[in-house]
Amino acid sequence: MKHLNKLFAGALLLAGLSANAQDSTNPWAISFGVNAVDTKISMKGNDHLRFEELYNPRGNFNIVPSVSYVNVARNVGGNFSFGLTGSFNKISKWVEHVPGTENTHVVVNPGDLNYYGIDGAISYSFKDLIKSKWFDPSLNLGGGYTFFGDASAGTVNGGWGLNLWFAKNVALSLGSTLKYGFDDNRVPDMDVPTHIFHHAGLKFQFGAKDTDGDGIIDKEDACPDVPGLEQFQGCPDTDLDGIQDSADACPNDFGTVEMNGCPDQDGDTVADKDDACIDVPGLPVLGGCPDADGDGVADKDDACPTIKGEKANKGCPWPDTDGDKVLDKDDKCPTVAGTVANNGCPEVSEDTMKKLNDYAKTILFDTGKSSFQKQTLPVLEAMAAILKEYPTAKFALEGHTDSDGKDATNLQLSKDRAAAVKNYLIEKGIASDRLTSEGYGETKPVASNKTKAGKAQNRRVEVKLVK
Known part of the structure; x- marks a missing residue:
């Protein structure tokens, strides 16, 4: 039975003694400090534990004044962690129960x-449940293997732990673990007696990934792939x-904040990148450029920057x-004065x-022809000069004859x-x-064709304004 119990306790060795709990952010932790071994717990018969003065260091604690335990643990999901503890001590206080008495002990x-001890445990942290950032209590259960001088045996372990986080990844670690031995004597x-293992030390969390x-x-880190600043949750501010x-x-x-992070060198509320x-x-509506004459055309594009003008005329007045x-x-x-x-x-x-018509009446043609007599040319020049004064006016020229000769001719x-x-x-511009x-022949006489004077009046060119 004794060896079977040792084998059972040894199987629990893989769980690790750990009064510490990590989270998934910092999955690893290491703790170290001093331990105290209390052998006051004794047997009454073979099946009952006796607990008296469990925390009486003056009478019962075995303490080595140096770092005497190291614990390495890892978060295994949620509030659970898994770890191993190695420890050593010097047992100079061994508590014995006086046979035949109820409560009498001697040291x-x-x-x-x-x-020496190597122990393992699964630990559960209550930190998230109580919603505290610094107060971190836990319970643990596991097993280990312990050496008392020449004796050694497996134990089943259970206990409590308390981490007091006074820095982001550093805590004061306290705890006690009952290590239940299976030796009847x-x-x-x-023999390896049932005893309590106390510890106090520092705990350091680590292992968080910082890509x-x-x-x-x-x-x-809101920007895990780009180095940044803490104030922006790890995002950069180049x-x-x-x-x-x-x-x-x-x-x-x-x-500046007002410019959405952009500079505004000239202070015109237009970011330099858009200015x-x-x-x-300058003015925002003109892309940050000034408009001295206020005509809506930026000075740099204004051909008349000091005179108010029109956009269609490059900022100049028409x-x-x-x-x-x-x-x-x-x-x-x-170029010619006219009317609105x-x-x-x-x-x-x-x-x-x-x-015009007075000039036209004096136009002389060669008899029976459309060619001009020489003395008529100044008259035509005068008519051309008058027409040039009215560059958009249109005119109709009408030719007339007397009744001599054939109608068709x-x-x-x-x-x-x-x-x-x-x-x-047209030749004159x-x-x-x-x-x-247009020609009307003899159909529109203005005088009698029976007299020489009348025929002379009928042979004419008239000018009419086309409206």
Whole structure:
């Protein structure tokens, strides 16, 4: 039975003595410190434990004044951790129960027995349940193998632990574990008695992954692959303007919150990246450029930056070359003064038409022909000059004859003479689309064809304004 119990306890060795609990963020922990072995627990008969003065270090504790235990543990999921503890001590206080008495014990020196233990446990932490960041109680259950001098045996272990986290990954670690031995007797160097293993030390958590090496573990790092700052949960602020890169419109240039992380060198509320005039305060609607004359055209694009003008004219006012109060852009006769009603062109008056027709009446043709007599050329020149004063006006030239000769011949002659006048005027610079010509022969006399004077009046060219 005794050996079977030892085998059972040895199987529990893999669980590890651990009063410490890790989390998945920092899965590993190491603890070290001092331990105290209390042998006051004794047997009453073979099946009952006796607990008296469990925490009386003056009478019962065996303590070595040096680091006397080391624990390594790892989180195995949730609030559970798994670890191993190695310990040593010197047993100079061995508590014996006086046979035949109920509560009488004596403390003897068994000969400074060397104490060694290797133990394992599964530990459960209550830290998350009580929602505390620093107070971390736990319970543990496991087994181990212990040496008391020349004696050694397996034990079944159970106990409590308490971590007091005074820094992010550092805690004061306290705990007690009952190590239940299966020996029926309590003979030094021959038996391993049931006893309590107390410990006090420091615990350090580690093992958290920090892929980008910025000192912020991946689990708490919003940008685990890029080195960043703690204030931004591990995300970078390349230009150090207090705005993390993901929210910074200009991550490489120091800027302001108002400019969404971008600089505004000229202070015109237009970020430099969008400012076409980065060194001069301007208007947002003009891409950050100034508009000195307020005409809506940026100075850099304004041909007349100090004179208010029109966008369509590069920021300059439209000219009125002929001074007729019709701007050149709307003036169909920009170099000739006209009227607003006639789109800036002069209107042909009745006096002008009378003057044209007075000239036309004096046009002389060679007899029976459409060629001009030499003395007529100045008259045609004068007519051309008048027409040039009205560059948009259109005119109809009408040819007429007297009744001498055949009707068909007279009709054709009148057409040819009217066309001759038109062609001459075109040669003198009058646009062809402004002139038309037609002949009416002898059909529209203005005087009697029975007299020489009347026939002379009927042989004529008339000028009419086309409206």
